[in-house]
Amino acid sequence: xxxxxxxxxxxxxxxxxxxxxxxxxxxxxxxxxxxxxxxxxxxxxxxxxxxxxxxxxxxxxxxxxxxxxxxxxxxxxxxxxxxxxxxxxxxxxxxxxxxxxxxxxxxxxxxxxxxxxxxxxxxxxxxxxxxxxxxxxxxxxxxxxxxxxxxxxxxxxxxxxxxxxxxxxxxxxxxxxxxxxxxxxxxxxxxxxxxxxxxxxxxxxxxxxxxxxxxxxxxxxxxxxxxxxxxxxxxxxxxx
Amino acid sequence: xxxxxxxxxxxxxxxxxxxxxxxxxxxxxxxxxxxxxxxxxxxxxxxxxxxxxxxxxxxxxxxxxxxxxxxxxxxxxxxxxxxxxxxxxxxxxxxxxxxxxxxxxxxxxxxxxxxxxxxxxxxxxxxxxxxxxxxxxxxxxxxxxxxxxxxxxxxxxxxxxxxxxxxxxxxxxxxxxxxxxxxxxxxxxxxxxxxxxxxxxxxxxxxxxxxxxxxxxxxxxxxxxxxxxxxxxxxxxxxx
DNA sequence: TCTATTCTCGTACACTGTACGGAAAAGAGG
DNA sequence: CCTCTTTTCCGTACAGTGTACGAGAATAGA
Numbered sequence: 001x002x003x004x005x006x007x008x009x010x011x012x013x014x015x016x017x018x019x020x021x022x023x024x025x026x027x028x029x030x031x032x033x034x035x036x037x038x039x040x041x042x043x044x045x046x047x048x049x050x051x052x053x054x055x056x057x058x059x060x061x062x063x064x065x066x067x068x069x070x071x072x073x074x075x076x077x078x079x080x081x082x083x084x085x086x087x088x089x090x091x092x093x094x095x096x097x098x099x100x101x102x103x104x105x106x107x108x109x110x111x112x113x114x115x116x117x118x119x120x121x122x123x124x125x126x127x128x129x130x131x132x133x134x135x136x137x138x139x140x141x142x143x144x145x146x147x148x149x150x151x152x153x154x155x156x157x158x159x160x161x162x163x164x165x166x167x168x169x170x171x172x173x174x175x176x177x178x179x180x181x182x183x184x185x186x187x188x189x190x191x192x193x194x195x196x197x198x199x200x201x202x203x204x205x206x207x208x209x210x211x212x213x214x215x216x217x218x219x220x221x222x223x224x225x226x227x228x229x230x231x232x233x234x235x236x237x238x239x240x
Numbered sequence: 241x242x243x244x245x246x247x248x249x250x251x252x253x254x255x256x257x258x259x260x261x262x263x264x265x266x267x268x269x270x271x272x273x274x275x276x277x278x279x280x281x282x283x284x285x286x287x288x289x290x291x292x293x294x295x296x297x298x299x300x301x302x303x304x305x306x307x308x309x310x311x312x313x314x315x316x317x318x319x320x321x322x323x324x325x326x327x328x329x330x331x332x333x334x335x336x337x338x339x340x341x342x343x344x345x346x347x348x349x350x351x352x353x354x355x356x357x358x359x360x361x362x363x364x365x366x367x368x369x370x371x372x373x374x375x376x377x378x379x380x381x382x383x384x385x386x387x388x389x390x391x392x393x394x395x396x397x398x399x400x401x402x403x404x405x406x407x408x409x410x411x412x413x414x415x416x417x418x419x420x421x422x423x424x425x426x427x428x429x430x431x432x433x434x435x436x437x438x439x440x441x442x443x444x445x446x447x448x449x450x451x452x453x454x455x456x457x458x459x460x461x462x463x464x465x466x467x468x469x470x471x472x473x474x475x476x477x478x479x480x
Numbered sequence: 481t482c483t484a485t486t487c488t489c490g491t492a493c494a495c496t497g498t499a500c501g502g503a504a505a506a507g508a509g510g
Numbered sequence: 511c512c513t514c515t516t517t518t519c520c521g522t523a524c525a526g527t528g529t530a531c532g533a534g535a536a537t538a539g540a
Contacts, residue, residue, distance in 0.1 A: 013429060016436040029517025030505040057497065067520035069498080078497065126369060131419035133433055139440055139449065146448035155457025161465055164416060169469075172412030176404055179371035189253060193373055196256040200379055208386035209379065217395025225401055229409075232476030233469065269486025270536040297528065307489035309529080318528065 014080050016133040036074045039064055040084045044121070047085065052123035055085075082127055087135030089121050094137055096144040099151075104234050106148040111170055111230050118174040125175040128167070152237075162237070169233065177222045254320050256373040276314045279304055280324045284361070287325065292363035295325075322367055327375030329361050334377055336384040339391075344474050346388040351410055351470050358414040365415040368407070392477075402477070409473065417462045 042063040047055050057078060061068040075081040093113060099106050118124045134142060142163060149159045184190055201210035282303040287295050297318060301308040315321040333353060339346050358364045374382060382403060389399045424430055441450035 015432050017432060017439070020436065021439065026517070028507055028515075030507095030519075032518065056495085058495090061520095069500095069520050069522095070518075072498075073518055129366060129369065129415050129419075131423045133436065136440075139446060143446050143448050146452055150448065155455055156452035157456045157458075157460060159452050161460055165413065165465065165469055168412035168416040169409060172408035173405065175369050176408040179369075183371050192255050192257060196260065196373065199257065199261060200376075206379060206383050208383050208390065212386055212396035212399050215395055216397045218397075220397060220401055225405065228478070229405055229473065233473050236472030236476050238468070266486070268484075268538055270488080270538095272487060296526080298526085301489095309489050309491095309531095310487075312529075313487055 013131075013133065014076055019080065019083070019133070020135055032073065034064055034066060034070070034074070036084065037088075039071060039074050040081070040088045043081060044085050044088055047123045048121055052126055055082075055123075057081075083132050083135065086124065086127050086132060087137050089117070089124070090135070090137035090141055092120075093117055094140040094144075096141070099144075099148045101151065103148055103151045104237075107145075107166070107234050107237075108230060110145055110148060111166055111234075112227075114167060114170045115174055115226060118171065119177070122174075122178050125171040125178070128171050166233075169230075173226050173229070177226070180222070253371075253373065254316055259320065259323070259373070260375055272313065274304055274306060274310070274314070276324065277328075279311060279314050280321070280328045283321060284325050284328055287363045288361055292366055295322075295363075297321075323372050323375065326364065326367050326372060327377050329357070329364070330375070330377035330381055332360075333357055334380040334384075336381070339384075339388045341391065343388055343391045344477075347385075347406070347474050347477075348470060350385055350388060351406055351474075352467075354407060354410045355414055355466060358411065359417070362414075362418050365411040365418070368411050406473075409470075413466050413469070417466070420462070 039060065043055050043060045046059060046063060057071055058068045060081075061071055071081070075084060145163045145166075146159055149162060152159070154162065183193075197209070197213060200206055201213050279300065283295050283300045286299060286303060297311055298308045300321075301311055311321070315324060385403045385406075386399055389402060392399070394402065423433075437449070437453060440446055441453050
C-alpha cells in the first residue's frame with residue numbers, strides 16, 4: 001500500500017462530475033480493449049466469491065485478461081473502483097414497484113431488499129462504511145426511497161437522513177449477521193470460544209453472563225431478529 | 241500484506257483461552273522489555289490521532305521504541321493486536337452505575353455511552369465490523385448490559401442478541417456520522433458533490449431528489465437524529 | 481558454568497497500490 | 511502515404527505492508 005497521492009490526509013475521492021457524468025467518447029486515439037462495465041463486473045465477481053480482500057488490481061486485471069496498470073485507464077485508483085463496484089451492484093435494486101401509499105410497509109420492503117442485497121454481496125457493508133458519492137443506480141434507488149417517504153411529509157433533509165440511517169442500520173445488522181455465520185462455519189473455533197465464555201462465566205464475577213449462557217432459550221433466526229428490530233424502528237418513526 | 245498462515249480461508253482468529261486467560265508468567269528466560277499494555281496503548285494512540293490505517297507494525301514498534309518484529313512476542317499477529325486494542329479502550333466503559341430499574345432508560349444510556357466512546361475512538365466502528373472474541377473489559381460492559389436487561393425477562397440468547405444488535409446499530413450510526421463530518425471538512429469536495437447532485441436533480445429523471453434538495457428544511461444535528469432513532473428502537477422493544 | 485528458555489530484532493520475501501515512461505493503435509490533417 | 515496528436519496498453523520499479531526465519535542476547539535453574 002502506498003498513497004503518494006497529492007491529497008492531504010483530510011478527505012479522499014474523485015470529482016463526482018468527472019466520474020459519473022463522463023464526457024461520453026473522445027473518438028480519438030487507440031480504442032479501449034475493455035469496458036469499464038466489464039472490469040467492474042469482474043471485480044464484483046471476485047469480491048462475491050473470495051471476499052473484498054481478494055480484489056487487488058492485479059487479480060482484477062488477470063480476470064479480465066489485461067495488465068494491472070491498464071485498469072487505471074478506467075478508474076483513477078482503487079478507491080474509485082470500489083465506488084464503481086458499489087454502484088454496479090446497486091443496479092439490482094432499481095426494478096421497483098411504485099409506492100403503495102402505505103409508507104411504513106413500503107419502507108420495510110426497501111430495508112428488506114437492501115438486506116438480501118447485502119447478503120448476496122457480503123462485502124457491501126464494509127464497502128459502504130466509508131463515505132461514497134452516490135452513482136446513478138444508487139440515485140435511482142434513492143429516488144424510489146424518497147418517493148416512498150413522500151406521504152410522511154418530512155422535509156428534504158429529514159427524508160435523506162432517514163434513508164441514510166436506514167441503510168447504515170441494515171449494513172450494521174448484515175455485517176453482524178455475516179460475522180456470526182462465518183464464525184459458526186468453523187466448529188473448533190466456535191467450540192474454543194464457547195469453552196472460553198464458560199470459563200469466564202464460571203469465575204463468579206459474571207453472574208449475568210453465567211445465567212444468560214445457562215438459560216439460552218430457543219435459538220433465534222437472524223431474519224426474525226432483523227424484522228423485529230426493523231419493525232420497531234419504522235413503526236416508531238415520527239411523521240412530519 | 242501476506243498471510244502465509246496455515247489457516248484456510250474460513251475463519252481467522254486466535255484461541256481466546258490462550259489470548260485472554262494467559263498463564264501469567266513463565267519466570268524463565270529473558271525478561272520482556274515492554275508490556276502488552278504499553279504496546280496496545282501506543283497502537284490506540286496512533287489510531288486515535290492518525291486513523292486505523294496508520295496502525296502498522298513498524299509504526300507501533302517505533303512508537304514504543306522497539307523493533308517491528310518484537311511486537312510478535314506480545315501478539316501473534318496484527319489481527320490480534322486489533323482485538324487487544326478494542327478491549328483496551330473498552331476499559332473506559334466499565335465504570336457503570338447499577339441498573340436503576342427503568343431498563344429502557346438504562347439501555348438508552350448504554351447506547352449513548354457507546355456512541356460517545358466510538359466518537360472518541362473513531363476507528364472503533366471499522367474495527368468492530370469483523371467478528372471478535374470479547375476480552376475482559378468488553379465482557380465487563382456486557383455484564384452491565386445484561387444486568388440492565390434483567391427486568392425485561394428475556395431469555396439468555398435474546399439478551400445477548402439485543403446487546404449485539406444494539407452495538408451494531410450504534411456502530412453503523414457513528415460510522416455514518418464520522419463519514420459525514422470528515423466529508424464536510426473538505427469544502428471543495430463537498431461543493432463538487434453538491435454541484436453533481438444538483439445536475440442530477442436537474443435532469444428531470446429524479447423529481448423526488450430535486451424536491452428534497454430544493455426544500456431541505458432546517459439542518460439536523462447528528463445527536464438528535466441518533467437519539468430519535470434510538471428511542472424508537474428501544475421504546476418498541478418487546479419485553480419477554 | 482552450563483543449559484534451557486525466552487525475548488529482541490535485522491534481514492528477507494511475497495504481496496500491495498501506483499508513478500513512470502515507452503510502445504502500440506487510432507483518428508485528423510497534410 | 512506520412513506525420514502529429516491523443517489515447518490506451520502494460521512492463522518495470524518503488525515504497526510500504528505483514529510476517530517467517532534465525533542469529534544473538536538475556537535470564538533462570540542445574
